[in-house]
Amino acid sequence: MLLNALIVDDEEYSRKSLYYLIQEHCPEVRVEGIAKSVAEARELIRETHFDLTFLDIAMPKESGFELLPDLQERGIMVIFTTAYDQYALKALKASAVDYLLKPTDIEELQQAVKKAHDWVKLRSESQPAEPGFEDESKITLSHTNGFDVVDTSDIVYIEADSNYSIFHLSNNENIVISKPLKEFEEMLTARNFLRIHKSVIINFRYVKAYSHKNGLQVILNNDITLPVSRRRSNEFQERAKSYFKS
Template sequence: MRSKKYFLFLLFFDKLSPIKNYAVLNAIIVDDEEFARSSLYFLLQENCENVHVAGIAKSVSEARNLLSQHAIDLIFLDIAMPSENGFELIPQAQNANATVIFTTAYDQYALKAIKANALDYLLKPIDIDELKEAVHKAVKYIKLNKAENNRNESLKNLANDLNDKTSIKKITLPSGQGYRLVDIDDIIHIEADSNYSVFHLTNLEKIAVSKILKEYEEILPENRFVRIHKSSIVNLKFVKEYNSKNGLQVVLNNGETITVSRRRASDFFDKIKSYTNIQGEN
Protein backbone atom coordinates (compact mmCIF):
# COMPACT_ATOMS: atom_id res chain seq x y z
CA MET A 1 0.00 0.00 0.00
CA ARG A 2 1.34 3.41 -0.94
CA SER A 3 2.04 5.46 2.17
CA LYS A 4 1.09 9.11 2.39
CA LYS A 5 2.07 11.92 4.67
CA TYR A 6 -0.70 14.11 5.98
CA PHE A 7 -1.05 17.25 8.00
CA LEU A 8 -3.71 18.46 10.36
CA PHE A 9 -3.41 22.13 11.01
CA LEU A 10 -5.39 24.39 13.25
CA LEU A 11 -6.08 27.83 11.86
CA PHE A 12 -6.24 29.94 15.01
CA PHE A 13 -6.05 29.24 18.71
CA ASP A 14 -5.05 30.65 22.05
CA LYS A 15 -3.45 29.27 25.23
CA LEU A 16 -4.61 25.92 26.56
CA SER A 17 -7.42 25.53 29.08
CA PRO A 18 -8.84 22.25 30.44
CA ILE A 19 -11.16 20.83 27.82
CA LYS A 20 -13.59 19.52 30.43
CA ASN A 21 -14.61 23.10 31.25
CA TYR A 22 -16.32 23.58 27.90
CA ALA A 23 -19.49 22.28 26.28
CA VAL A 24 -19.42 19.49 23.73
CA LEU A 25 -18.50 20.56 20.20
CA ASN A 26 -20.36 19.21 17.20
CA ALA A 27 -17.85 18.16 14.55
CA ILE A 28 -17.83 16.62 11.10
CA ILE A 29 -15.07 14.69 9.34
CA VAL A 30 -14.67 15.29 5.61
CA ASP A 31 -12.29 12.97 3.76
CA ASP A 32 -12.55 10.83 0.64
CA GLU A 33 -10.36 8.06 2.10
CA GLU A 34 -12.18 5.52 4.24
CA PHE A 35 -9.18 4.69 6.43
CA ALA A 36 -8.53 8.36 7.17
CA ARG A 37 -12.17 8.92 8.13
CA SER A 38 -12.46 5.86 10.35
CA SER A 39 -9.09 6.29 12.10
CA LEU A 40 -9.73 9.94 12.93
CA TYR A 41 -13.23 9.09 14.15
CA PHE A 42 -11.82 6.41 16.44
CA LEU A 43 -9.15 8.72 17.87
CA LEU A 44 -11.72 11.41 18.58
CA GLN A 45 -14.13 8.96 20.19
CA GLU A 46 -11.47 7.49 22.46
CA ASN A 47 -9.54 10.61 23.38
CA CYS A 48 -11.63 13.77 22.92
CA GLU A 49 -14.80 13.42 24.98
CA ASN A 50 -15.80 17.03 24.31
CA VAL A 51 -16.02 16.39 20.57
CA HIS A 52 -19.19 14.82 19.21
CA VAL A 53 -18.85 13.64 15.61
CA ALA A 54 -22.22 14.64 14.17
CA GLY A 55 -21.46 13.32 10.70
CA ILE A 56 -18.87 11.92 8.30
CA ALA A 57 -18.66 12.97 4.65
CA LYS A 58 -16.78 11.49 1.71
CA SER A 59 -16.98 14.67 -0.36
CA VAL A 60 -17.52 18.41 -0.19
CA SER A 61 -21.04 17.93 -1.49
CA GLU A 62 -21.91 15.59 1.38
CA ALA A 63 -20.30 17.99 3.83
CA ARG A 64 -22.52 20.84 2.59
CA ASN A 65 -25.56 18.71 3.33
CA LEU A 66 -24.29 18.04 6.85
CA LEU A 67 -23.69 21.74 7.45
CA SER A 68 -27.24 22.51 6.34
CA GLN A 69 -28.67 19.89 8.69
CA HIS A 70 -26.60 20.40 11.84
CA ALA A 71 -25.08 23.22 13.88
CA ILE A 72 -21.38 22.47 13.46
CA ASP A 73 -18.57 23.96 15.53
CA LEU A 74 -15.55 22.11 14.15
CA ILE A 75 -14.68 20.63 10.74
CA PHE A 76 -11.86 18.15 10.10
CA LEU A 77 -11.41 18.83 6.39
CA ASP A 78 -9.34 17.07 3.76
CA ILE A 79 -8.09 19.27 0.90
CA ALA A 80 -7.27 16.92 -1.98
CA MET A 81 -10.54 15.22 -2.92
CA PRO A 82 -12.14 14.27 -6.26
CA SER A 83 -14.54 16.71 -7.94
CA GLU A 84 -14.11 19.50 -5.38
CA ASN A 85 -11.21 20.21 -3.06
CA GLY A 86 -11.64 21.17 0.58
CA PHE A 87 -11.36 24.88 -0.14
CA GLU A 88 -14.70 24.73 -1.97
CA LEU A 89 -16.32 24.17 1.41
CA ILE A 90 -14.81 27.28 3.01
CA PRO A 91 -17.72 29.68 2.21
CA GLN A 92 -20.17 27.32 3.94
CA ALA A 93 -17.77 26.82 6.86
CA GLN A 94 -17.50 30.58 7.30
CA ASN A 95 -21.28 31.03 7.13
CA ALA A 96 -21.64 28.33 9.79
CA ASN A 97 -18.96 30.07 11.91
CA ALA A 98 -17.16 26.71 12.13
CA THR A 99 -13.49 26.36 12.97
CA VAL A 100 -11.57 24.31 10.41
CA ILE A 101 -8.77 21.82 10.97
CA PHE A 102 -7.44 20.72 7.59
CA THR A 103 -6.07 17.26 6.82
CA THR A 104 -4.05 16.98 3.64
CA ALA A 105 -1.38 15.08 1.79
CA TYR A 106 1.31 17.60 1.02
CA ASP A 107 4.14 18.49 -1.29
CA GLN A 108 6.96 20.80 -0.22
CA TYR A 109 5.30 23.95 -1.51
CA ALA A 110 1.96 23.12 0.15
CA LEU A 111 3.80 22.60 3.43
CA LYS A 112 5.29 26.09 3.18
CA ALA A 113 1.87 27.59 2.47
CA ILE A 114 0.35 25.68 5.38
CA LYS A 115 3.03 26.87 7.80
CA ALA A 116 2.73 30.43 6.56
CA ASN A 117 -1.04 30.60 7.04
CA ALA A 118 -1.67 28.35 10.02
CA LEU A 119 -0.47 28.14 13.59
CA ASP A 120 -0.35 24.42 14.30
CA TYR A 121 -0.32 21.13 12.43
CA LEU A 122 -0.10 17.43 13.22
CA LEU A 123 1.60 14.79 11.12
CA LYS A 124 -0.16 11.49 10.47
CA PRO A 125 -0.06 8.88 11.89
CA ILE A 126 -1.63 11.20 14.42
CA ASP A 127 -0.08 11.35 17.85
CA ILE A 128 -2.87 11.11 20.43
CA ASP A 129 -1.44 13.76 22.74
CA GLU A 130 -0.97 16.19 19.86
CA LEU A 131 -4.53 15.62 18.67
CA LYS A 132 -5.87 16.26 22.17
CA GLU A 133 -3.79 19.42 22.39
CA ALA A 134 -5.09 20.66 19.03
CA VAL A 135 -8.67 20.04 20.13
CA HIS A 136 -8.00 21.87 23.40
CA LYS A 137 -6.80 24.86 21.44
CA ALA A 138 -9.74 24.72 19.04
CA VAL A 139 -12.16 24.63 21.97
CA LYS A 140 -10.52 27.64 23.57
CA TYR A 141 -10.59 29.57 20.31
CA ILE A 142 -14.22 28.73 19.67
CA LYS A 143 -15.13 29.86 23.18
CA LEU A 144 -13.31 33.15 22.76
CA ASN A 145 -14.53 33.51 19.16
CA LYS A 146 -11.87 36.10 18.45
CA ALA A 147 -10.16 37.35 15.27
CA GLU A 148 -12.91 36.12 12.94
CA ASN A 149 -11.78 38.40 10.12
CA ASN A 150 -8.18 37.24 10.49
CA ARG A 151 -9.27 33.60 10.42
CA ASN A 152 -11.23 34.09 7.21
CA GLU A 153 -8.44 36.09 5.62
CA SER A 154 -5.92 33.42 6.53
CA LEU A 155 -8.05 30.79 4.82
CA LYS A 156 -8.18 32.92 1.69
CA ASN A 157 -4.42 33.46 1.77
CA LEU A 158 -3.80 29.73 2.07
CA ALA A 159 -6.15 28.92 -0.81
CA ASN A 160 -4.56 31.58 -3.01
CA ASP A 161 -1.02 30.45 -2.20
CA LEU A 162 -1.78 26.80 -2.93
CA ASN A 163 -3.51 27.68 -6.19
CA ASP A 164 -0.72 30.05 -7.27
CA LYS A 165 2.24 27.86 -6.25
CA THR A 166 4.76 30.55 -7.12
CA SER A 167 5.44 32.33 -3.87
CA ILE A 168 4.05 32.87 -0.40
CA LYS A 169 2.41 36.31 -0.38
CA LYS A 170 1.42 36.78 3.27
CA ILE A 171 2.29 35.15 6.56
CA THR A 172 0.21 34.78 9.72
CA LEU A 173 1.96 35.80 12.94
CA PRO A 174 0.59 35.43 16.48
CA SER A 175 0.73 38.86 18.09
CA GLY A 176 -0.35 39.48 21.69
CA GLN A 177 -3.85 38.08 22.09
CA GLY A 178 -4.55 38.10 18.36
CA TYR A 179 -2.96 37.45 14.99
CA ARG A 180 -1.36 39.60 12.33
CA LEU A 181 -1.46 38.95 8.61
CA VAL A 182 1.79 40.40 7.30
CA ASP A 183 2.66 40.96 3.65
CA ILE A 184 6.12 39.51 3.07
CA ASP A 185 7.03 42.63 1.10
CA ASP A 186 6.81 44.52 4.40
CA ILE A 187 9.37 42.32 6.18
CA ILE A 188 12.82 43.97 6.22
CA HIS A 189 14.57 41.32 8.27
CA ILE A 190 14.01 38.77 11.03
CA GLU A 191 16.32 38.29 13.98
CA ALA A 192 16.56 35.44 16.47
CA ASP A 193 16.10 36.22 20.14
CA SER A 194 16.47 32.99 22.12
CA ASN A 195 13.45 30.86 21.08
CA TYR A 196 11.70 33.86 19.55
CA SER A 197 11.85 35.39 16.08
CA VAL A 198 11.53 39.17 15.87
CA PHE A 199 10.09 40.58 12.64
CA HIS A 200 11.25 44.07 11.66
CA LEU A 201 8.67 45.70 9.38
CA THR A 202 8.74 48.66 7.02
CA ASN A 203 6.49 50.69 9.32
CA LEU A 204 9.20 50.36 12.03
CA GLU A 205 7.02 47.92 13.99
CA LYS A 206 8.57 44.84 15.58
CA ILE A 207 6.62 41.63 16.13
CA ALA A 208 8.07 38.92 18.39
CA VAL A 209 6.86 35.38 17.63
CA SER A 210 7.49 32.30 19.76
CA LYS A 211 8.96 30.25 16.94
CA ILE A 212 12.59 29.69 16.03
CA LEU A 213 14.19 31.34 13.01
CA LYS A 214 14.61 28.06 11.12
CA GLU A 215 10.85 27.69 10.74
CA TYR A 216 10.64 30.97 8.85
CA GLU A 217 13.76 30.17 6.85
CA GLU A 218 11.86 27.14 5.51
CA ILE A 219 8.64 29.07 4.82
CA LEU A 220 9.74 32.29 3.16
CA PRO A 221 10.71 32.37 -0.56
CA GLU A 222 14.39 31.48 -0.78
CA ASN A 223 14.93 33.73 -3.80
CA ARG A 224 13.93 36.73 -1.69
CA PHE A 225 14.95 35.89 1.87
CA VAL A 226 18.40 34.69 2.82
CA ARG A 227 19.81 33.66 6.18
CA ILE A 228 23.09 35.50 6.53
CA HIS A 229 23.82 34.63 10.13
CA LYS A 230 22.55 32.14 12.70
CA SER A 231 20.57 35.05 14.15
CA SER A 232 19.45 36.88 11.00
CA ILE A 233 17.34 36.51 7.86
CA VAL A 234 17.21 39.49 5.50
CA ASN A 235 14.85 40.43 2.69
CA LEU A 236 17.05 41.12 -0.34
CA LYS A 237 14.61 43.79 -1.43
CA PHE A 238 15.86 45.97 1.43
CA VAL A 239 19.61 45.43 1.05
CA LYS A 240 21.11 48.86 0.40
CA GLU A 241 24.75 47.77 0.24
CA TYR A 242 27.23 45.20 1.49
CA ASN A 243 30.87 45.74 2.35
CA SER A 244 33.87 44.15 4.04
CA LYS A 245 35.00 47.02 6.27
CA ASN A 246 34.73 44.95 9.44
CA GLY A 247 34.15 41.54 7.95
CA LEU A 248 31.31 41.10 5.48
CA GLN A 249 28.33 43.24 6.46
CA VAL A 250 24.96 44.05 4.98
CA VAL A 251 23.47 47.53 5.28
CA LEU A 252 19.67 47.63 5.06
CA ASN A 253 17.44 50.47 3.88
CA ASN A 254 16.36 51.17 7.45
CA GLY A 255 19.98 51.90 8.39
CA GLU A 256 20.67 48.68 10.28
CA THR A 257 23.94 46.86 9.69
CA ILE A 258 24.06 43.06 10.03
CA THR A 259 27.11 40.83 9.90
CA VAL A 260 27.25 38.00 7.35
CA SER A 261 28.86 34.91 8.84
CA ARG A 262 31.72 33.36 6.88
CA ARG A 263 29.92 30.05 6.39
CA ARG A 264 26.93 31.85 4.87
CA ALA A 265 28.82 34.33 2.72
CA SER A 266 28.89 32.16 -0.41
CA ASP A 267 25.13 31.58 -0.28
CA PHE A 268 24.52 35.29 0.26
CA PHE A 269 26.61 36.23 -2.79
CA ASP A 270 24.78 33.67 -4.94
CA LYS A 271 21.35 34.88 -3.79
CA ILE A 272 22.11 38.59 -4.13
CA LYS A 273 23.54 38.05 -7.60
CA SER A 274 20.52 36.08 -8.72
CA TYR A 275 18.11 38.58 -7.18
CA THR A 276 19.92 41.54 -8.79
CA ASN A 277 19.80 39.85 -12.21
CA ILE A 278 16.09 39.16 -11.90
CA GLN A 279 15.36 42.75 -10.85
CA GLY A 280 17.44 44.03 -13.77
CA GLU A 281 15.34 41.99 -16.20
CA ASN A 282 12.05 43.36 -14.81
Protein backbone atom coordinates (compact mmCIF):
# COMPACT_ATOMS: atom_id res chain seq x y z
CA MET A 1 0.00 0.00 0.00
CA LEU A 2 1.59 3.26 -1.17
CA LEU A 3 1.05 6.38 0.96
CA ASN A 4 0.83 9.76 -0.79
CA ALA A 5 2.73 12.29 1.31
CA LEU A 6 3.03 16.06 1.67
CA ILE A 7 6.11 17.75 3.15
CA VAL A 8 5.51 21.12 4.85
CA ASP A 9 8.58 23.04 6.02
CA ASP A 10 9.71 26.65 5.65
CA GLU A 11 13.42 25.70 5.41
CA GLU A 12 14.59 24.63 1.96
CA TYR A 13 17.37 22.42 3.30
CA SER A 14 14.96 20.58 5.59
CA ARG A 15 12.46 20.05 2.76
CA LYS A 16 15.08 18.65 0.41
CA SER A 17 16.78 16.56 3.07
CA LEU A 18 13.53 14.90 4.17
CA TYR A 19 12.48 14.35 0.56
CA TYR A 20 15.70 12.48 -0.24
CA LEU A 21 15.54 10.43 2.97
CA ILE A 22 12.00 9.33 2.10
CA GLN A 23 12.97 8.56 -1.50
CA GLU A 24 15.96 6.52 -0.38
CA HIS A 25 14.67 4.71 2.69
CA CYS A 26 10.83 4.65 2.62
CA PRO A 27 9.65 2.91 -0.57
CA GLU A 28 6.08 2.72 0.78
CA VAL A 29 5.80 6.53 0.62
CA ARG A 30 5.43 8.68 -2.48
CA VAL A 31 5.97 12.42 -1.99
CA GLU A 32 3.19 14.08 -4.00
CA GLY A 33 3.62 17.63 -2.73
CA ILE A 34 6.07 19.99 -1.02
CA ALA A 35 5.02 23.26 0.64
CA LYS A 36 7.08 25.99 2.33
CA SER A 37 4.17 27.42 4.35
CA VAL A 38 0.83 26.50 5.88
CA ALA A 39 -1.00 28.64 3.33
CA GLU A 40 0.72 26.81 0.47
CA ALA A 41 -0.07 23.46 2.07
CA ARG A 42 -3.76 24.35 2.28
CA GLU A 43 -3.82 24.97 -1.45
CA LEU A 44 -2.18 21.63 -2.15
CA ILE A 45 -4.51 19.56 0.02
CA ARG A 46 -7.50 21.09 -1.77
CA GLU A 47 -6.14 19.89 -5.10
CA THR A 48 -4.41 16.59 -4.28
CA HIS A 49 -5.20 13.48 -2.25
CA PHE A 50 -2.73 12.91 0.58
CA ASP A 51 -2.61 10.13 3.14
CA LEU A 52 0.20 11.58 5.23
CA THR A 53 1.84 14.93 6.02
CA PHE A 54 5.35 15.49 7.33
CA LEU A 55 4.72 18.76 9.16
CA ASP A 56 7.17 21.26 10.61
CA ILE A 57 5.89 23.22 13.61
CA ALA A 58 7.80 26.49 14.01
CA MET A 59 7.16 28.41 10.77
CA PRO A 60 6.60 32.13 10.01
CA LYS A 61 3.04 33.54 10.00
CA GLU A 62 1.31 30.23 10.84
CA SER A 63 2.66 27.28 12.80
CA GLY A 64 2.15 23.69 11.77
CA PHE A 65 -0.53 23.30 14.44
CA GLU A 66 -2.72 25.75 12.54
CA LEU A 67 -2.87 23.36 9.60
CA LEU A 68 -4.23 20.52 11.73
CA PRO A 69 -7.97 21.29 11.29
CA ASP A 70 -7.58 21.13 7.50
CA LEU A 71 -5.69 17.84 7.72
CA GLN A 72 -8.10 16.27 10.22
CA GLU A 73 -11.09 17.26 8.10
CA ARG A 74 -9.64 15.20 5.26
CA GLY A 75 -8.37 12.33 7.42
CA ILE A 76 -4.72 13.06 6.60
CA MET A 77 -2.27 11.60 9.12
CA VAL A 78 0.49 13.75 10.59
CA ILE A 79 4.13 13.09 11.42
CA PHE A 80 5.61 16.18 13.04
CA THR A 81 9.19 17.08 12.05
CA THR A 82 10.75 19.78 14.20
CA ALA A 83 14.00 20.95 15.74
CA TYR A 84 12.30 21.60 19.09
CA ASP A 85 11.21 19.03 21.66
CA GLN A 86 8.97 21.35 23.73
CA TYR A 87 6.03 20.69 21.42
CA ALA A 88 5.86 16.97 22.21
CA LEU A 89 2.86 17.17 24.58
CA LYS A 90 0.87 19.33 22.21
CA ALA A 91 1.68 16.89 19.40
CA LEU A 92 0.42 14.06 21.61
CA LYS A 93 -2.89 15.88 22.06
CA ALA A 94 -3.04 16.38 18.30
CA SER A 95 -3.02 12.59 17.79
CA ALA A 96 0.00 12.71 15.51
CA VAL A 97 1.34 9.41 14.21
CA ASP A 98 4.82 10.37 15.41
CA TYR A 99 7.11 13.23 16.41
CA LEU A 100 10.54 13.36 14.77
CA LEU A 101 13.33 15.68 15.89
CA LYS A 102 15.67 17.24 13.34
CA PRO A 103 18.10 16.19 12.05
CA THR A 104 15.89 13.28 11.09
CA ASP A 105 17.15 9.86 12.08
CA ILE A 106 16.63 7.29 9.30
CA GLU A 107 15.53 4.48 11.62
CA GLU A 108 13.07 6.74 13.45
CA LEU A 109 11.70 7.94 10.11
CA GLN A 110 11.16 4.34 8.97
CA GLN A 111 9.44 3.45 12.25
CA ALA A 112 7.13 6.48 11.93
CA VAL A 113 6.22 5.53 8.37
CA LYS A 114 5.50 1.96 9.50
CA LYS A 115 3.10 3.30 12.15
CA ALA A 116 1.29 5.33 9.52
CA HIS A 117 1.15 2.34 7.17
CA ASP A 118 -0.22 0.07 9.92
CA TRP A 119 -2.78 2.71 10.85
CA VAL A 120 -4.12 2.94 7.29
CA LYS A 121 -4.16 -0.84 6.98
CA LEU A 122 -6.24 -1.26 10.14
CA ARG A 123 -8.72 1.42 9.06
CA SER A 124 -9.06 -0.25 5.67
CA GLU A 125 -9.57 -3.75 7.10
CA SER A 126 -12.04 -2.68 9.79
CA GLN A 127 -14.21 -0.56 7.42
CA PRO A 128 -16.03 1.20 10.27
CA ALA A 129 -19.64 2.27 9.90
CA GLU A 130 -18.84 5.43 11.88
CA PRO A 131 -15.46 7.20 12.01
CA GLY A 132 -13.40 5.49 14.71
CA PHE A 133 -15.38 2.25 14.99
CA GLU A 134 -14.24 -1.28 14.21
CA ASP A 135 -17.45 -2.98 15.26
CA GLU A 136 -20.38 -2.48 17.61
CA SER A 137 -18.29 -2.89 20.76
CA LYS A 138 -14.99 -1.22 19.87
CA ILE A 139 -13.69 2.24 19.08
CA THR A 140 -10.32 3.13 17.55
CA LEU A 141 -8.59 6.03 19.33
CA SER A 142 -5.69 7.57 17.45
CA HIS A 143 -2.82 9.31 19.24
CA THR A 144 0.80 10.30 18.75
CA ASN A 145 2.13 6.73 18.90
CA GLY A 146 -0.49 5.25 16.58
CA PHE A 147 -3.85 4.11 17.92
CA ASP A 148 -5.57 2.00 20.56
CA VAL A 149 -8.56 -0.23 19.85
CA VAL A 150 -10.69 0.06 23.00
CA ASP A 151 -13.76 -1.88 24.08
CA THR A 152 -16.50 0.66 24.66
CA SER A 153 -17.39 -1.23 27.84
CA ASP A 154 -13.97 -0.20 29.24
CA ILE A 155 -14.68 3.52 28.84
CA VAL A 156 -15.69 4.91 32.24
CA TYR A 157 -16.22 8.49 31.12
CA ILE A 158 -14.96 11.03 28.58
CA GLU A 159 -13.95 14.52 29.63
CA ALA A 160 -13.66 17.61 27.42
CA ASP A 161 -10.47 19.67 27.51
CA SER A 162 -10.94 22.54 25.05
CA ASN A 163 -10.97 20.87 21.60
CA TYR A 164 -9.56 17.63 23.00
CA SER A 165 -11.29 14.66 24.62
CA ILE A 166 -9.78 12.63 27.46
CA PHE A 167 -10.91 8.99 27.66
CA HIS A 168 -10.80 7.62 31.22
CA LEU A 169 -10.62 3.82 31.08
CA SER A 170 -11.43 1.14 33.63
CA ASN A 171 -7.73 0.19 33.93
CA ASN A 172 -7.02 3.78 35.10
CA GLU A 173 -5.33 4.72 31.84
CA ASN A 174 -6.17 7.96 30.05
CA ILE A 175 -6.06 8.54 26.29
CA VAL A 176 -6.05 12.09 24.90
CA ILE A 177 -7.68 12.54 21.48
CA SER A 178 -7.62 15.70 19.36
CA LYS A 179 -11.34 15.73 18.66
CA PRO A 180 -14.08 17.64 20.49
CA LEU A 181 -16.50 15.81 22.77
CA LYS A 182 -19.37 16.36 20.33
CA GLU A 183 -17.91 13.86 17.85
CA PHE A 184 -17.94 11.10 20.44
CA GLU A 185 -21.36 12.09 21.71
CA GLU A 186 -22.73 11.38 18.24
CA MET A 187 -20.92 8.03 18.10
CA LEU A 188 -21.69 6.70 21.57
CA THR A 189 -24.98 7.97 22.96
CA ALA A 190 -27.02 5.37 21.12
CA ARG A 191 -25.37 2.83 23.43
CA ASN A 192 -24.90 3.07 27.20
CA PHE A 193 -23.45 6.57 27.10
CA LEU A 194 -24.95 9.98 27.80
CA ARG A 195 -23.61 13.50 27.81
CA ILE A 196 -24.57 14.80 31.25
CA HIS A 197 -22.71 18.10 31.07
CA LYS A 198 -21.04 20.23 28.41
CA SER A 199 -17.72 18.69 29.45
CA VAL A 200 -18.62 15.07 30.36
CA ILE A 201 -19.97 11.89 28.75
CA ILE A 202 -20.55 8.96 31.12
CA ASN A 203 -20.97 5.23 30.68
CA PHE A 204 -23.99 4.04 32.69
CA ARG A 205 -22.11 0.79 33.30
CA TYR A 206 -20.01 2.63 35.93
CA VAL A 207 -22.68 4.76 37.61
CA LYS A 208 -23.09 4.08 41.33
CA ALA A 209 -25.30 6.92 42.54
CA TYR A 210 -26.97 10.23 41.72
CA SER A 211 -27.27 13.09 44.19
CA HIS A 212 -28.53 16.66 44.31
CA LYS A 213 -27.26 17.32 47.82
CA ASN A 214 -24.33 19.49 46.69
CA GLY A 215 -25.57 20.33 43.24
CA LEU A 216 -26.52 17.71 40.67
CA GLN A 217 -23.88 15.00 40.66
CA VAL A 218 -23.19 11.48 39.42
CA ILE A 219 -20.97 9.22 41.52
CA LEU A 220 -19.14 6.49 39.68
CA ASN A 221 -18.00 3.08 40.94
CA ASN A 222 -14.50 4.45 41.49
CA ASP A 223 -16.00 7.25 43.65
CA ILE A 224 -15.26 9.95 41.11
CA THR A 225 -17.96 12.64 41.23
CA LEU A 226 -19.06 14.34 38.02
CA PRO A 227 -21.44 17.28 37.50
CA VAL A 228 -24.84 16.98 35.81
CA SER A 229 -26.15 20.16 34.18
CA ARG A 230 -29.71 21.16 35.05
CA ARG A 231 -30.90 21.05 31.47
CA ARG A 232 -29.63 17.48 31.10
CA SER A 233 -30.79 16.18 34.49
CA ASN A 234 -34.24 15.00 33.34
CA GLU A 235 -32.80 13.10 30.40
CA PHE A 236 -30.17 11.57 32.69
CA GLN A 237 -32.79 10.36 35.17
CA GLU A 238 -34.98 8.90 32.43
CA ARG A 239 -32.06 7.12 30.77
CA ALA A 240 -30.81 5.87 34.15
CA LYS A 241 -34.22 4.38 35.01
CA SER A 242 -34.36 2.66 31.65
CA TYR A 243 -30.81 1.36 31.84
CA PHE A 244 -30.97 -0.05 35.37
CA LYS A 245 -34.45 -1.46 34.86
CA SER A 246 -33.21 -3.48 31.89
